[in-house]
Amino acid sequence: MNAPFAASPLLERTEFDSLLVAPSRERRRLQCYLALVLADILAIFTGFSAMGYLLAGTDGFAPSLVHAQLILPIYLTLALYNGAYSTTSLQQGWTGVFRALVAIAISVVVVVFVQFLIRPNADVSRMGFNGGAILAMCVIAWLRLQLRSLVRWRCGENVLNELIIDDGGPRVELRGAIRISAAAMGLRPNLNDPNALDRIGLVLRNIDRVVVSCPSGRRAEWAMMLKGANVDGEVLDDEVARLGAQGARVVGKHGLLLVSAGPLGLRERAIKRLFDVAFAGTAILVLSPLLITVALAIKLQDGGSVFFNQRRMGRGNRFFNMYKFRSMSEALCDSDGNVSASRDDQRITRVGRFIRKTSIDELPQLFNVLLGDMSLVGPRPHATGSLAGDKLFWEVDLRYWQRHSLKPGLSGLAQVRGFRGATDHESDLVNRLQADLEYLEGWTIMRDIQIIFLTMRVLVHDRAF
Known part of the structure; x- marks a missing residue:
């Protein structure tokens, strides 16, 4: 019995390399996240320690470090959830600073509230605690802005690998995105040809987001192919722009475009x-x-x-x-x-x-x-x-x-x-x-x-x- 598909030929090393359009940035982003975490930890301990030293000399180190240890786990939890360590924060430095400051402000409120419930009469230096928190916020902001050069060095101007595949559709511009021609690279979204899908998979290796611009007749094939590509995939459709669509959802067998929403909640x-x-x-x-x-x-x-x-x-x-x-x-x-x-x-x-x-x-x-x-x-x-x-x-x-x-x-x-x-x-x-x-x-x-x-x-x- 003949096999339904021809065996996939082994790619030569040179051809394999030619299909990789971008190096992986995932590890580099993780390195940047780790640098931000360490910088924030350092900033919190530095801020509280410096304030403790200013108020009581070396005797102020011990209580200030206790304050820092109380703040730190709450801050890291909130910062992880509010996007202080996210691609958006890497891409937009001031956004990351703002989210980090919000996280530490909430952490301070939580610590004060819990401490009041547990030990309402505790002898705590308000100047040391509040001053340490403010100083820590200043150090966090400064260190994060200094780390912008590290992010640019490790990840470049765009922390995500974005790819535009031109397959005969309208030309779309995305700042910092890589652009390739489907015809020049021999890419075809043929769902009946595993070899063609394998070739596309190699091109999409290390890609975080891909946009395909193609005629309307091939959009369904590209969409189906992207669903199995382990990548954020988008297919260009100018009807979305013409209608001013703000989102989409599926109800039963019907697709609905969100074309209006109240501007205020x-x-x-x-x-x-x-x-x-x-x-x-x-x-x-x-x-x-x-x-x-x-x-x-x-x-x-x-x-x-x-x-x-x-x-x-x-x-x-x-x-x-x-x-x-x-x-x-x-x-x-x-x-x-x-x-x-x-x-x-x-x-x-x-x-x-x-x-x-x-x-x-x-x-x-x-x-x-x-x-x-x-x-x-x-x-x-x-x-x-x-x-x-x-x-x-x-x-x-x-x-x-x-x-x-x-x-x-x-x-x-x-x-x-x-x-x-x-x-x-x-x-x-x-x-x-x-x-x-x-x-x-x-x-x-x-x-x-x-x-x-x-x-x-x-x-x-x-x-x-």
């Missing part, structure tokens, strides 16, 4: 809301004399209404009524926002020109914040009839709708960058949209606070008319 939303309510409530109380004065000035000027309500698009693409101080003649107000205000706009009153120039007309939106329709910081809400050039905003760029995944704000990243006022050209909208989408990608409460302070600098601007 429950905790982030709670923090943002508490900050909004506290700040807006305080601001209304502090600014109440100004709000009353402006309301009286508007009323005395022409006897019309004080506020101007306009329907705007908010979070989740839902409409809400946004409040502003009325700055135009009541008969000429444009509730749909079809015509943007211009520099010499005859619709604007004398009081209106001043409050628009100083952004005072926007202050009633603090009540929108308290009502939950708006936030202090977020993409500015636009009237549905707003035009950029001669096009509606969403006709310029369909990504416009993505900005509504968060509550609109009194101010935003676009405003502090100077992208405000009339949208005479399509580029005026594109610049704002880019800033809004950037804000959505990386929300932090500190960034909101920073934008609020930066807003103070641009309250008076030459594009308000």
